[in-house]
Amino acid sequence: MWRLLAPTLVAFASLAVTQTVTDRTGWTVSVDSFQTGNEAARVLDGNTGTFWHTQYTPTNAALPHSITIDMKKTVNVNGLNYLPRQDGSKNGNIGQHSIEISLDGTTFTQVASGTYLDDGSLKSTPFTTTPARYVRLSAQTEAGGRGPWTTAAEINILSSATYTKPATSGGIWGSTIDFPIVPAAAAVLPGSGKVLMWASYKPLDFSGGSGSGTTYTAIYDPAAGTVSQRIVTNTQHDMFCPGISLDATGRPFVTGGNDAAELSIYSGDAWIAGPNMRIARGYQSSATLSNGDIFTIGGSWSGGSGNKNGEVWSAATNTWSLLPGCPVAPMLTADAQGVYRADNHGWLFGWKSGSVFQAGPSKAMNWYTATGTGAQKPAGLRGTDPDAMNGNAVMYDAVNGKILTVGGAPNYQDNAATKNARVVTIGTPGTAASVATVASMAYARGFHNSVVMPDGKVLVVGGEAYVVPFSDNTAVLTPELYNPASSSFTSVNPMSVPRTYHSWALLLPDATVIAGGGGLCGGCSTNHPNAQIYSPAYLFNSDGSKASRPVINTVSATSVAQGATITVATNTAVTSFSMVRYGSGTHSVNTDQRRIPLTPTASSGTTYTLQLPNDSGIVSPGAWMVFAMNAQGVPSVAKTITVAPA
Numbered sequence: 286m287w288r289l290l291a292p293t294l295v296a297f298a299s300l301a302v303t304q305t306v307t308d309r310t311g312w313t314v315s316v317d318s319f320q321t322g323n324e325a326a327r328v329l330d331g332n333t334g335t336f337w338h339t340q341y342t343p344t345n346a347a348l349p350h351s352i353t354i355d356m357k358k359t360v361n362v363n364g365l366n367y368l369p370r371q372d373g374s375k376n377g378n379i380g381q382h383s384i385e386i387s388l389d390g391t392t393f394t395q396v397a398s399g400t401y402l403d404d405g406s407l408k409s410t411p412f413t414t415t416p417a418r419y420v421r422l423s424a425q426t427e428a429g430g431r432g433p434w435t436t437a438a439e440i441n442i443l444s445s446a447t448y449t450k451p452a453t454s455g456g457i458w459g460s461t462i463d464f465p466i467v468p469a470a471a472a473v474l475p476g477s478g479k480v481l482m483w484a485s486y487k488p489l490d491f492s493g494g495s496g497s498g499t500t501y502t503a504i505y506d507p508a509a510g511t512v513s514q515r516i517v518t519n520t521q522h523d524m525f526c527p528g529i530s531l532d533a534t535g536r537p538f539v540t541g542g543n544d545a546a547e548l549s550i551y552s553g554d555a556w557i558a559g560p561n562m563r564i565a566r567g568y569q570s571s572a573t574l575s576n577g578d579i580f581t582i583g584g585s586w587s588g589g590s591g592n593k594n595g596e597v598w599s600a601a602t603n604t605w606s607l608l609p610g611c612p613v614a615p616m617l618t619a620d621a622q623g624v625y626r627a628d629n630h631g632w633l634f635g636w637k638s639g640s641v642f643q644a645g646p647s648k649a650m651n652w653y654t655a656t657g658t659g660a661q662k663p664a665g666l667r668g669t670d671p672d673a674m675n676g677n678a679v680m681y682d683a684v685n686g687k688i689l690t691v692g693g694a695p696n697y698q699d700n701a702a703t704k705n706a707r708v709v710t711i712g713t714p715g716t717a718a719s720v721a722t723v724a725s726m727a728y729a730r731g732f733h734n735s736v737v738m739p740d741g742k743v744l745v746v747g748g749e750a751y752v753v754p755f756s757d758n759t760a761v762l763t764p765e766l767y768n769p770a771s772s773s774f775t776s777v778n779p780m781s782v783p784r785t786y787h788s789w790a791l792l793l794p795d796a797t798v799i800a801g802g803g804g805l806c807g808g809c810s811t812n813h814p815n816a817q818i819y820s821p822a823y824l825f826n827s828d829g830s831k832a833s834r835p836v837i838n839t840v841s842a843t844s845v846a847q848g849a850t851i852t853v854a855t856n857t858a859v860t861s862f863s864m865v866r867y868g869s870g871t872h873s874v875n876t877d878q879r880r881i882p883l884t885p886t887a888s889s890g891t892t893y894t895l896q897l898p899n900d901s902g903i904v905s906p907g908a909w910m911v912f913a914m915n916a917q918g919v920p921s922v923a924k925t926i927t928v929a930p931a
Contacts, residue, residue: 303445303446304363304364304411304443304444304445305443305444305445305446306366306441306442306443307356307360307362307441307442307443307444309329309441309442311357312329312354312355312356312357313354313355313357314326314328314329314352314353314354314355315352315353315355316337316339316350316351316352316353317339317346317350317351318339318340318346318350319337319338319339319340320338320339320340320341320342323335323336323337323338323436324337325337325352327437327438328352328437328438328439328440329354329439329440331439333368333371333438333439334371334372334438335438336370336371336372336436336437336438337352337435337436337437337438338370338377338434338435338436339377339433339434339435339436341432341434345432345433345434346433347433348424348425348426348427348433348435349423349424349425350423350424350434350435351421351422351423351424352421352422352423352435352437352440353390353419353420353421354419354420354421354440354442355390355418355419356417356418356419356420356442357418358418359388359416359417359418360416360417360418360442360444361414361415361416361444361445361446361447361448362386362396362412362414362415362416362417362420362442362443362444363411363412363413363414363415363443363444363445363781364409364410364411364412364442364443364444364781365384365397365409365410365412365420365422365440365441365442365443366407366408366409366410366439366440366441366442366443367379367401367407367408367409367410367422367437367439367440368407368408368437368438368439368440369404369405369406369408369436369437369438370405370436370437370438371405371438375403375404375405375428375429375431376427376431376432376434376436377427377432377434377435377436377437378401378403378404378405378427378428378429378436379401379408379422379424379426379427379428379435379436379437380400380401380403380424380425380426380427380428380429380430380465381398381399381400381424381425381426381511381512382398382399382400382401382422382423382424382425382463383395383397383398383422383423383425384396384397384398384410384412384420384421384422384423384461385420385421385423386415386417386419386420386421387417387418387419387421388416388417388418388419389418389419390418390419393419393421394415395460396412396413396415396460396461397410397412397460397461397462397463398460398461398462398463398510399461399462399463399464399505399512399815400426400428400463400464400465400503400511400512400513400514401428401463401465402428402465402466402488402489402814403428403429403465406489408463409443410461410463410815411443411461411781411782411815412460412461412781413451413458413459413461413781413817414444414445414448414781415448416448420442422437422440428465451778452778452829453822453825453826453829454822454825454827455776455777455778455822456777456778456819456820456821456822456824457778457819457820457825458778458779458780458781458817458818458819458820459797459817459818459819459820460817460818461781461782461815461816461817462505462512462799462801462815462816462817462818463512463814463815464482464503464505464512464801464814464815464816465488465501465503465512465514465814466482466483466484466488466489466501466502466503466514466814467484467488467489467787467802467803467804467805467812467813467814468482468483468484468503468789468801468802468814468816469483469484469485469491469525469526469787469789469802469805469871469872470482470483470524470525470527470529470539470789470802470869470870470871471483471789471791471799471801471802471869471870471871472529472531472537472551472791472867472868472869472870472877473791473792473793473794473867473868473869474504474535474537474551474867475531475535475867475908475925475927476535476908476925477506477508478507478508478793478794478795479504479505479506479507480504480505480507480791480793480799480801480816481502481504481537481551482502482503482504482505482801482802483500483501483502483503483517483524483525484500484501484502484525484805485500485501485523485524485525485543485805486498486499486500486501486523486525486543487501487807488501488814489804489805489807489812489814490805490806490807491525491526491543491805491806492806492807495523495543495544495545495587496523496543496544497523497543497544498518498520498521498522498523498544499516499517499518499523500516500517500522500523500524500525500549501514501516501517502514502515502516502517502556503515505799505816507793507795507799507818517549517556519556519557519558520547520549520556520557520558521544521547521558522539522542522544522547522548522549522558523542523543523544524539524542524543524544524549525542525543525805526541526542526543526567526568526586526587526871526872527539527540527541527542527567527569527871528540528541528566528569528570528571528581528584529571529869529870529871529874529876529877530571530572530573530579530869530876530877531573531866531867531868531869531877531907531908532550532573532577532579532600532907533573533577533600533906533907533929533930534907534908534927535867535907535908535927536550536551536552537550537551537869538550538559538571538579538598539551540562540566540569540571540581541562541565541566541567541569541581541584541587541588542567542587543567543587545565545566545567545584545587545588546561546562546564546565546566546588547561547562548560548561548562548598559598559603560598560603560604560605561605562581562596562598562605563596563605563606563607564584564588564592564593564594564596564607565587565588565589566581566583566584566585566587566588566593567584567585567586567587567588568583568584568585568586568587568628568629568630568872569581569582569583569584569593569628569629569631570582570583570630570631570632570633570874570876571633571876572633572634572635572641572876573635573876573877573905573906573907574597574635574639574641574655575635575636575637575638575639575640575901575902575905575906575930575931576600576639576901576906576930576931577600577906577929577930578597578598578599578600578639578655579597579598579600580595580596580597580598580608580611580633580635580641580653580655581595581596581597581598582594582595582596582611582613582616582628582631582633582643582653583613583616583628583629583630583631584628584629585624585625585626585627585628585629586625586626586629590623590624590625591624592613593613593628594607594608594609594611594612594613595607595608595611595612595613595653595655595659596608596611597655597659600930608653608655608658608659609658609659610654610657610658610659610660610661611653611654611655611659611660611661612661613628615647615649615651615661615663616628616631616643616647616649616651617647618646618647618648618672618674618695618696619672619695620672620674620695620696620697621696622696622697622698626674626696626697626698627647629646629674629697629872630646630674630675630872630873630874631643631645631646631874632644632645632646632677632678632690632874632876633876634678634680634688634711634876634879635876635902635905636711636714636902637713637714637900637901637902637903638654638656638714638902639654639655639656640652640653640654640655640714640715640902641653641654641655642664642688642711642714642718643664644667644678644688644690644709644718645667645670645672645673645676645678645690645693646672646673646674646675646676646693647672648666648667648670648671648672648673649663649665649666649667650663650664650665650666650667650709650718651663651664652664652714652715654714654715662715663717664711664716664717664718665717665718665720666720667690667707667709667720668707668720668721668722669722670690670703670705670707670720671695671703672693672694672695672696673690673692673693673694673695673703673705674693674694674695674696674697674731675692675693675694675697675702675731675732675752675872675873676690676691676692676693676694676702676703676705676730676731676733676873677690677691677692677693677733677734677735677873677874677875678690678691678709678735679735679736679737679743679875679878679879680737680878680879680880681737681741681742681743681767681769681879681880682741682769682880682881682882683879683880683881683898683903683904683905684881684882684898684903685710686710686711686712687708687709687710687769688708688709688710688711689706689707689708689709689735689743689767689769690705690706690707690708690709691705691706691726691730691733691735691743691745691767692704692705692706692726692729692730692731692733692745692748693705693730693731694731694752696752697752698752698753698754699751699752699753700731700751700752701729701750701751701752702729702730702731702748702749702750702751702752703729704725704726704727704728704729704730705722705725705726706722706723706724706725706726706767706774707720707721707722707723708720708721708723708769708772714902721772723767723772723773724772724773724774725774726745726765726774727763727765727774727776728748728750728761728763728765729750729761730745730747730748730749730750730761731748731749731750731752731873732747732748732749732752732785732786732788732873733745733746733747733748733761733784733785733873734746734747734748734784734788734789734790734800734870734873734875735790735875736790736791736792736798736868736875736878737792737865737878737879737880738792738796738798738821738823738865738880739792739796739863739865739880739910739912739914739920739923740823740863740914740918740920741769741863741880741882742766742767742768742769743766743767743769744764744765744766744767744777744790744798744819744821745764745765745766745767745774746764746780746784746790746798746800746819747760747761747762747764747780747783747784747785747788747790747800747803748760748761748784748785748873749761749783749785749786752786753786754786755786755804755806755809755811756785756786756811757783757785757803757810757811760783760784760785762779762780762781762782762783763776763777763778763779763780764776764777764778764779764780764819765777766821777821777822780800780817780819781817782803782813782815782817783803783811783813784800784801784802784803784813785803785811786803786804786811787802787803787804787805787871787872788800788801788802788803788813789801789802789870789871789875790870791868791869791870791875791878792865792868792878792910793818794910794922794923794925795922795923796821796823796824796912796920796921796922796923797818797819797820797821797824798818798819798821799816799817799818799819800816800817800818800819801813801815801816801817802816823917823918823919823920824919824920832917832919833919834919834920834921834922835855835856835857835859835913835914835915835919835920835921836855836856836857836921836922837853837854837855837911837913837921837922837923837924838854838855838856839852839853839854840852840853840911840924840926841853842926843924843925843926843927844926844927844929845897845926845927845928845929846928846929847897847898847899847900847901847904847928847929847931848896848897848898848899848900849896849897849928850886850894850895850896850897851894851895851896851897851911851926852892852893852894852895853892853893853895853911853913853924854891854892854893855891855892855893855913855921856891857891857915858891858915858916859891859893859913859914859915859916859921860914860915860916861882861883861884861913861914862882862883862884862885862893862895862911862912862913862914863880863881863882863883863911863912863914864880864881864883864897864904864909864910864911864912864926865878865879865880865881865909865910865912865923866878866879866880866905866907866908866909866910867907867908867909867910867925877907879905881897881898881903881904881909883895883896883897893913897928901930901931904928905928906928906929906930906931907927907928908925908926908927908928909925909926909927909928910923910924910925911923911924911925911926
């Protein structure tokens with residue numbers, strides 16, 4: 286018997302619901318097609334040796350296919366478990382799919398979509414709790430492209446005993462997006478808004494990948510609602526646990542990890558190999574500099590431990606150079622596991638005149654200079670904050686040098702995280718940073734992610750109160766929104782899925798946030814091959830209806846220099862603008878994102894003149910999203926501009 290037929294409970298910190306496998310007594314099922322001997326009822330018989338199969342004789346029934354379950358009563362559904370056929374054949378494994386629910390069997394609402402991995406493992410799709418009587422699983426493709434068939438051995442529905450309709454004042458979590466990989470890293474591709482993701486040399490596991498030269502990747506296209514997949518071997522790089530930066534043209538620039546010296550660059554629609562780093566690294570951080578070069582430091586998780594001093598990639602020569610004046614020692618934490626963990630996941634910010642500010646996770650902050658042979662100067666302590674490994678930092682106001690730091694723990698693992706929040710203000714490179722303690726978060730967090738929004742607020746997503754890799758035991762599902770105006774946090778509606786170790790969250794051009802991943806530990810119970818998109822409260826009216834959004838009709842230039850003047854035409858009056866740099870994320874690190882508030886210098890009707898700051902440390906070279914906001918704070922969908930290096 287299939288072990289998940291018995292009722293099981295899953296509960297997490299700050300989560301108001303549980304997931305229980307629902308009793309299937311009395312259920313019925315209908316399908317668009319079946320083969321005699323492989324009828325639809327097989328998915329409810331509790332026997333993993335039987336399965337439903339769409340018609341294949343005398344003719345094949347064409348895709349798409351669907352199976353609809355009638356539970357005979359309203360249930361608070363929040364997930365679907367699909368077990369592919371277990372007879373050793375992959376024929377009919379579901380690939381691209383959607384899950385819809387209904388109260389009346391006529392009007393259906395989509396709660397999940399995506400692409401399943403082509404294997405026989407259990408596919409579990411969690412989604413936001415919603416009352417329903419009917420659940421429909423539709424297959425748009427066969428996972429391996431082998432034929433027009435669909436098969437399923439067992440289908441179970443997960444549910445909760447309680448349901449409270451989420452108020453739009455706390456934002457709304459949308460449909461789940463299933464992936465054929467556990468995405469441990471991701472980047473938003475400029476212009477298209479597609480999300481590039483990758484795992485390791487296996488789609489669900491990272492261990493043993495060093496030297497494999499292979500990475501499983503996927504791309505989610507929000508506009509089309511589709512997920513594509515690709516196995517990358519041409520760069521000979523297992524890109525698990527890398528450093529990531531978006532370069533001056535917006536290309537994802539991925540260094541080290543399981544294959545610790547390599548560089549892979551996503552350019553156009555292809556991965557290309559770059560020159561190897563001078564020092565092999567894993568768990569390092571990198572940052573794009575004001576001149577378009579890329580600096581990296583730390584990374585003793587792979588490639589040997591210790592002495593992972595700084596080096597810089599030159600955009601002009603496509604070569605790496607060591608920076609002996611940029612030692613890693615000043616930024617080490619006092620981790621119980623030593624340097625193997627102490628130099629990981631630096632909070633780096635490219636700043637003025639080729640400088641880099643390191644805000645954490647060590648309690649000691651530092652300045653690095655990435656020109657010549659490099660230089661380092663202390664920038665002071667982060668107030669009374671301890672070392673904060675697996676916390677994070679985000680520059681929410683680059684014009685004024687404002688950085689929010691949140692959470693983390695003194696040690697990488699097996700340690701209580703903190704609720705701490707600080708605002709660090711930087712100015713002239715080499716001078717001491719100013720640190721202010723602000724109101725703490727409601728929840729202690731490590732392994733979380735923070736995302737700057739178009740309005741300058743910061744969304745803190747996921748994490749766990751006691752940091753243990755590959756554990757969801759203390760997962761925090763309630764995000765918090767930091768408001769710089771009040772220096773305080775507000776809790777918003779909870780997620781459906783824990784986002785802890787190996788998760789990420791990124792701003793999309795439509796001003797929503799996608800949060801995904803977590804796990805990548807093989808047969809563990811904490812793999813999360815999916816994502817959800819959060820629509821913040823600013824996209825809704827007070828009555829819960831969708832707000833009318835301003836539209837940017839045109840931007841006068843899409844490639845500009847620092848200090849440039851651009852003209853933006855909108856369809857209606859707006860009151861403010863902002864620029865947010867496209868982001869990337871892995872291991873709670875996103876050194877790419879930053880926000881610049883913009884005030885029009887002139888306007889005529891609904892045409893506005895904006896001037897970018899004339900400082901390449903503030904306006905980092907690369908791809909930026911330009912948002913317009915109306916008097917109610919509702920943002921437009923962004924237009925993309927690329928800012929050239931100084």
